Amino acid sequence: MASRDDILKAVRQNKPEPVPHPGIPDFTHRMAEPLIERFVEEIEKAGGSVANLQHRNDLRSELMDRYQPSVTWSAVQGLSLPDALSDSALSAPDTRPGEGHTVKNTLPDSDHSVENTTPDSVLTVERMEKLDLVVLKGDIGVAENGAVWVSGEILQRRVLPFISLNLAILLPASAIVENLHIAYEKLQESTHSFGTFICGPSKTADIEQSLVMGAHGPATATVYLIEE
Amino acid sequence: MIVGLFIPCYIDQFYPRAARATLELLESTGVEVVVPTDQTCCGQPLANSGYEPDAVAVMEQLADTFAGVDHIVSPSGSCIHHIRHHYDILEQSPAVRHLREKSLELCQFLSRHPEMNLPPAHFPFRTGLHQSCHGQRGLRLASSSERMEPAWSVVGDLLKKVEGLELVSLNREDECCGFGGTFAVTEEAVSVRMGKDRVADHLQNDVEVITGTDLSCLMHLEGIIRRDGLPLRVLHVAEILNTTGEQS
Amino acid sequence: MSHPEQAEQFLANEARSRWHDETLWQVRAKRDRAAGRVPEWEELRETASAIKSHTLSRLDHYLVQFEKQTRQNGVTIHWASNAEEHNRIVHSILEKHAVRKVVKSKSMLTEECGLNGWLETHDIETVDTDLGERIVQLAKERPSHIVMPAIHKKREEIDELFQRTLHTRPSGGDAVYLTREARRHLRQKFLEAEAAITGVNFAVAETGEIVVCTNEGNADMGVHLAPVHIACMGIEKLIPRRADLGIFLRLLARSATGQSITSYSSHFRKPEKGRELHIVLVDNGRTRQLGREKFRQSLACIRCGACMNTCPVYRRSGGHSYGSVIPGPIGAILSPGMDLKKHASLPFASTLCGSCSDVCPVKIDIHEQLYQWRQIVIRDTAGDPAKSGAMGAAGQLMRRPRLFRLGGKVLRWLLRRLPRPFLYSRFNPWGKQRELPDAPEESFFEWYKRNRQ
Numbered sequence: 001m002a003s004r005d006d007i008l009k010a011v012r013q014n015k016p017e018p019v020p021h022p023g024i025p026d027f028t029h030r031m032a033e034p035l036i037e038r039f040v041e042e043i044e045k046a047g048g049s050v051a052n053l054q055h056r057n058d059l060r061s062e063l064m065d066r067y068q069p070s071v072t073w074s075a076v077q078g079l080s081l082p083d084a085l086s087d088s089a090l091s092a093p094d095t096r097p098g099e100g101h102t103v104k105n106t107l108p109d110s111d112h113s114v115e116n117t118t119p120d121s122v123l124t125v126e127r128m129e130k131l132d133l134v135v136l137k138g139d140i141g142v143a144e145n146g147a148v149w150v151s152g153e154i155l156q157r158r159v160l161p162f163i164s165l166n167l168a169i170l171l172p173a174s175a176i177v178e179n180l181h182i183a184y185e186k187l188q189e190s191t192h193s194f195g196t197f198i199c200g201p202s203k204t205a206d207i208e209q210s211l212v213m214g215a216h217g218p219a220t221a222t223v224y225l226i227e228e
Numbered sequence: 229m230i231v232g233l234f235i236p237c238y239i240d241q242f243y244p245r246a247a248r249a250t251l252e253l254l255e256s257t258g259v260e261v262v263v264p265t266d267q268t269c270c271g272q273p274l275a276n277s278g279y280e281p282d283a284v285a286v287m288e289q290l291a292d293t294f295a296g297v298d299h300i301v302s303p304s305g306s307c308i309h310h311i312r313h314h315y316d317i318l319e320q321s322p323a324v325r326h327l328r329e330k331s332l333e334l335c336q337f338l339s340r341h342p343e344m345n346l347p348p349a350h351f352p353f354r355t356g357l358h359q360s361c362h363g364q365r366g367l368r369l370a371s372s373s374e375r376m377e378p379a380w381s382v383v384g385d386l387l388k389k390v391e392g393l394e395l396v397s398l399n400r401e402d403e404c405c406g407f408g409g410t411f412a413v414t415e416e417a418v419s420v421r422m423g424k425d426r427v428a429d430h431l432q433n434d435v436e437v438i439t440g441t442d443l444s445c446l447m448h449l450e451g452i453i454r455r456d457g458l459p460l461r462v463l464h465v466a467e468i469l470n471t472t473g474e475q476s
Numbered sequence: 477m478s479h480p481e482q483a484e485q486f487l488a489n490e491a492r493s494r495w496h497d498e499t500l501w502q503v504r505a506k507r508d509r510a511a512g513r514v515p516e517w518e519e520l521r522e523t524a525s526a527i528k529s530h531t532l533s534r535l536d537h538y539l540v541q542f543e544k545q546t547r548q549n550g551v552t553i554h555w556a557s558n559a560e561e562h563n564r565i566v567h568s569i570l571e572k573h574a575v576r577k578v579v580k581s582k583s584m585l586t587e588e589c590g591l592n593g594w595l596e597t598h599d600i601e602t603v604d605t606d607l608g609e610r611i612v613q614l615a616k617e618r619p620s621h622i623v624m625p626a627i628h629k630k631r632e633e634i635d636e637l638f639q640r641t642l643h644t645r646p647s648g649g650d651a652v653y654l655t656r657e658a659r660r661h662l663r664q665k666f667l668e669a670e671a672a673i674t675g676v677n678f679a680v681a682e683t684g685e686i687v688v689c690t691n692e693g694n695a696d697m698g699v700h701l702a703p704v705h706i707a708c709m710g711i712e713k714l715i716p717r718r719a720d721l722g723i724f725l726r727l728l729a730r731s732a733t734g735q736s737i738t739s740y741s742s743h744f745r746k747p748e749k750g751r752e753l754h755i756v757l758v759d760n761g762r763t764r765q766l767g768r769e770k771f772r773q774s775l776a777c778i779r780c781g782a783c784m785n786t787c788p789v790y791r792r793s794g795g796h797s798y799g800s801v802i803p804g805p806i807g808a809i810l811s812p813g814m815d816l817k818k819h820a821s822l823p824f825a826s827t828l829c830g831s832c833s834d835v836c837p838v839k840i841d842i843h844e845q846l847y848q849w850r851q852i853v854i855r856d857t858a859g860d861p862a863k864s865g866a867m868g869a870a871g872q873l874m875r876r877p878r879l880f881r882l883g884g885k886v887l888r889w890l891l892r893r894l895p896r897p898f899l900y901s902r903f904n905p906w907g908k909q910r911e912l913p914d915a916p917e918e919s920f921f922e923w924y925k926r927n928r929q
Contacts (some may be wrong), residue, residue, distance in 0.1 A: 235920050235921070236710070237874075237880070237884070239920065240881075240884065240919050240920045240921055241884040241887070241888060241914070241919050242888075242913040242914070242915065242916070243920075244916055244918060244919055244920035244922075245916075247920035248549070248920065248923065252926075258611075263921075263924055263926075263928070265579075265877065265921060265925070266877045267877070268875070268877050268879075268880045269874045271871075271874070273870070274848065274867055274870060274871055275847075275851075276828065276850065277824075277850065277854070277867060278824075278850035278851050278852075278853055278854030278855075278859075279821075279862075279867040280851050280873070281865075282867050282868050282870070282871035283586075283871055283872075284871075285686055285871060285872075285876055286874040288791075289875055290731060294889075297744055302642055313844075314847070319592045336797045349643050361827065361828070361829035361830055361831070362828075362830075365829065365830035365831070365834055365904055366832070367832060372830075372831070372836035373508065373836045374508075374786060374831055374835040375518060375834050376514070376517040377509050377518065384633075398700065400501070402831075403788055404788045404829035404831065406788065407827065408825060408826070408827025408828060408829070409828075410824075411824065411826070411827050412903075412906060413905040414480060415479070415480045415789070415824070415825060415908050416480070416825060416905040416906070416908060416909075417480065417483055417484035417487045418480070418483045418484075418487065418789050418792050418793050418825075419827075420909045420910065421487055421493070421792050422788050422789075422792060422827075423910070425497070447913050449908065449912030450913065451911045451912065451913070452909065452910050454911040455909060455910055455911045
């Protein structure tokens, strides 16, 4: 604690005269283009994609169409979609291809409606590490940069959005706001333990500035916008 | 209005033509121009090298020299920038304050006095404007590409009025040329590479003449142009604005 | 070695230095386009600068508030006065958990403290997980850029490096293949890690949360898999309120890479169930810098690297030429405050063009501080006595207009008469690759005297 006191003392001695906080100017309605249009542009620029859904019940068939051939293991977090998609978090069977029976598609078709019902014991690192797809609920979309706020409260394990090969986020179009200021206004009272803005897939350009998707986590990231 | 002409030391010695052009240009607008002969240097070469205390005397002397004029005008953005921004070390006497407040770079002065009609100039060449940094970002003689603001240029506006002159856009509109005072010798390798890149940008855009508000930058570029035998020449902006009748 | 010597070495490889310049210029151009899409860009810069000034003026208050909030959040706070204490704290946390394997995401602070070396000497494997940092670590080098650590390396070199260290096959520098191999290699490290160390982009006093931004997701991968998360931050990373994040996150990625936002901007408020979160608050010279009136604004830096990408000197001399943990313009004003003698050449590694100050998202007057550091270097270090003598003499000479002009006349006379080999000897750095200006017979004042007086 000696260092704590030393540091605080040194700060008090050396800090300048008080300067007021400027406040945050009102930056709303500065965007020229429609919010959704810009949101889509920004996500695509970031290497992600956006698909429009009429209704959240369409999500399951969309996911089937897009991922069925390749996905073996998937997890769903924070979604309650009785007509479309199971809410079981890790919807893959306990066995891997070759170990027991081959499972080509494990996107669930049961109609449970409880969120994140997978027992934590199933969410072992070994299983999560093999996830092909994670499907999540997004809370806020930010038009100016294409970011989607995902609250840690819906995640059974925080690593889920970062570890799978593909990421799908379901977001109501009405949740798109103009800029980060408005997003933070909405988050002002949030008591999340963890939360993250996600924009596009995991990427790197550290080799001669060549952009490569899937540096560590998702190589694809798709936002499913529901118009309802 | 009495204008005191400040001719920086190296312009006096190496570019008297540009100094004369400045004098003639100012006189052609009808203002009274005085040229105090006690002036030497603004002190920048010392101060930029970290030797501000050694420059105090000459800086104070400059202030005394120009105490009696309404404006101090100079064909150097860099020297004016130094006077306006780096004379804090001096005691802020009336003479020092006067000098700092009333000093203007030539084009800055001309643009602030649109009522002064410049004689029509004629200069039929593809011309590249090297926005010297101290003038551009220091005195804000032009917008800078880093700031999100509408583009504007005091010097560019004056050049656009010159008959026959074709103002050429560059690939890197406001990249530094690498002169930088003593930087040009202490960091010779970087300085020359920057200069070569700047010259190459002008050549790629078929520029025939590089102009600007600062002969220090132009001296550096000219040094490279002549060593490498390149088809370019440099002229101070005053020499272009003053091309009435005679062909420069 | 001083900056000019190292810069000359970097420039000697013309193809590489041209590539370096052009590549970073393209990043700068991307930044321009991204900033140009934000109509209120300049207002954002102004606000960010003012928030930082405010925070620095009440830093003690915000540190105490942050500490209180983090405690309530179940986070453990540590205070370190200097680099060694920081390293000891991190080591003691790792010892307590018997950690032998650590994954790290980017943190300039831990670079500054030399943490990796410290942990290695204590037999703790420390793996940098940002691809660029991993490349540099495998090559046993240091980052040459704070956002693009391996920007000095060509793809062929990385190919060769990976063959040697990760046993990849020759790929001719295929970035996709090399990134995939790095992913596989690092995935294993993530799974094995017993602790994750990250830096901090912003720490919010009001909520006690820290924000970490990455494109790769490597910070999150590390943190969420390992049982222990240690976040290391300089005390200047604080901002007052969550709402202030809106300002800084809008500026950070646009300034850094021209992206509108990084792929992940993660907000850590409480540790995940069954896990630990430690935050180490580090001074290491920051309170001293706070007391330097002309230089305290440098503490507003958000480490975006835009001043490097825009700096015409940095682009051509490469990051290693600065010989400091943080290179480029911002490094050249931070480093002299840490070790003036060692970094004495850095304030002079600039033309004072001011591009850095205009690009800076928090409006640090970098080039002005470079000018001010020059004064201090000359005042406080034993420089070149010959140069000091010459400068003093020049100052004296300039006070005597007649003598000064006579000197000029003699100089011009010599320039016209002296044989070329004498003028262009090795003692004339100007003339190495440049011609001297013509020396006219008559100076302006000589002409003026003859014609006008």
